[in-house]
Amino acid sequence: MSHATILLVEDDRILRRACETGLRQRGWNVVTAEDGERALSLAFLQRPSLILLDLLMPKLPGLEALRLLRSDAATAHIPVLILSNSSRPSDREEAQRLGAKEYFVKSEFSLQALGEAVARHLEAATAEETP
Amino acid sequence: MLGYSSKADLLRADLARDIYVRSGDRSAVIAAILCRTETSFQTEVSWRRKDGLVLDVVLHGRRLSRPRRGEPLFEVMAEDVTARRRAERETAAALKLQSDFVSFVSHQLRTPLTGIRWMLELAQQTPGLPEETAQCLADARQSADRLVGLIADMLNVARCESGKTRWVPEEVDLAELTASVMHELRPQVEQREHQMSFRPDAHVPRVQADANLLRQVMLNLCSNAIKYTPVGGEITITAGLRGAEIWWSVRDNGMGVPLEARSRLFEKFFRADNAHTVETEGTGLGLYWVRRILAQGGGRVWWQPAPAKGGASASPGSVFTFALPLQPTLVQGVAQ
Structure with a gap:
C-alpha cells in the first residue's frame, strides 16, 4: 500500500500543498496536477492507484475530466474521489452518475478524514484485483 | 379593462x-x-x-x-391580476438572485477556508509544540469550524427560500437516523460532559420523509441542546406514534428560552438574549430553516419548556419537538 501513487488534481496552490503533505505523511507517493488537461496526461502516464479530483478547474472542468477518465480503458478502473467546494446536489449526482466513488465538500473534511477515505478505497481496489 | x-x-x-x-x-x-x-x-x-x-x-x-x-x-x-402576478414574479426573481449570489459567494469563501483548516491541521501535528501555541492553533481551528457552519447555514436558507430545496420522501427509520446523528455529535457531547440518550417508544413506525434533510433537522436541534446546556447536562431524545403522526423530541436541562423570546424563536435571524451568553455571534438561521424544511415535508416543529423536576427554581430546560404525518398527504395526486 505504501507503494501506491495518488494523483492529486487541485488548482488552488495552498490546498494542493496541504493535501499533498497530508498524503505523503501516510507513506504514499503523490503526483499533482493543477488543471484537468494535465490531470489526464498524468493519469495515462503514471497509472495512479487513486485519483483525487477537484471540480472547478481551468482548461478542463473536473466533471469532464472524470467522464474522459472513465471512458478510457486505460484509466477507467482507477477509483476517483471528488474534492469539491460545491454542495450543489446536481454536481454530486452527476459525479456519482459518472462513476466517482465518493464526493467530499473540502471545507467540511479534515485531512485526516480524507486520508482515511483514501486508505479505504485503496484497500477496496486492491481487494478487487486479488483473485 | x-x-x-x-x-x-x-x-x-x-x-x-x-x-x-x-x-x-x-x-x-x-x-x-x-x-x-x-x-x-x-x-x-x-x-x-x-x-x-x-x-x-x-x-x-x-x-x-x-x-x-x-x-x-x-x-x-x-x-x-396583472399587478399581483408581476409582484410575485419580482419576488421570485429577487429570491433567485439572492440564492445565486449566496451560492457563488459560499463556494468562493470555502476554498480559502479549507486552506486555513488544512494548514492548521498540519501545524497542529508539529512535535514539541509549546502549550500556548497548541492552544492558539486549537482556537483558530474552532473559529474556522464555526465559519464552515455559518456558510452551510446561509447556503441552506438561500436554497430553501428560492425553492431549490426539494423534499424527497422515502421510508425512514427514525431510530437509525437518530443513532447516526448521536454518533456524529459524540465528540461535542463528550467535550461538554453531557449525558445523551435515546428513549423511543417500544414501536416507532417508519415514516415517509426526506432522510437527508430530516437528519440535518435532528443535527440542528441536538446541536442546540448540546450548546445551550451547561457542562454536565442531560439530553434525552424520544420518539413515538401520536395518532396519525410521528413525534420526535429532544429535551435538555439547559438555559431554556426566556418568556419574551418564545413567540419569536423560529423567526429568521432571531436570537434570544440568553443565547449571547453562549456564543456572541450567531446567525439565528438554524431554527428558521428547520421550521421551513419541516413545513415543506408536511410537518411542524415547536418548543415547550421542559417539565420542572419538583421545586426547581432555575430553568428546567427546553423540549423541541417535530411532528411528521405517517403518510404524506396526497393533494391532486401530488405528494405534499
Missing part, C-alpha cells in the same frame, strides 16, 4: 387573434363553458389590451340556467 371604447368596438376584435395571447387559453375557456358537469370554473388567461399591453386575467365563471331553452349559460367575471 381591455381598453376598447365600446361594446361594439370590442365585438369587432377577433378574439383568437387580438385578445387571447395563448391559443390554448381560449380552448380551455370554451371547454369549461361547454362542460356539462361543472357549475363553476376558474381559470387564468392572458389577454391583450387594445393598446397591446398583456394582462394576466383570472376568469371566474358561474353557470346560469335558462329554463326557456334549457341551454346552460355562464356568467363570467374577469379579474385583472
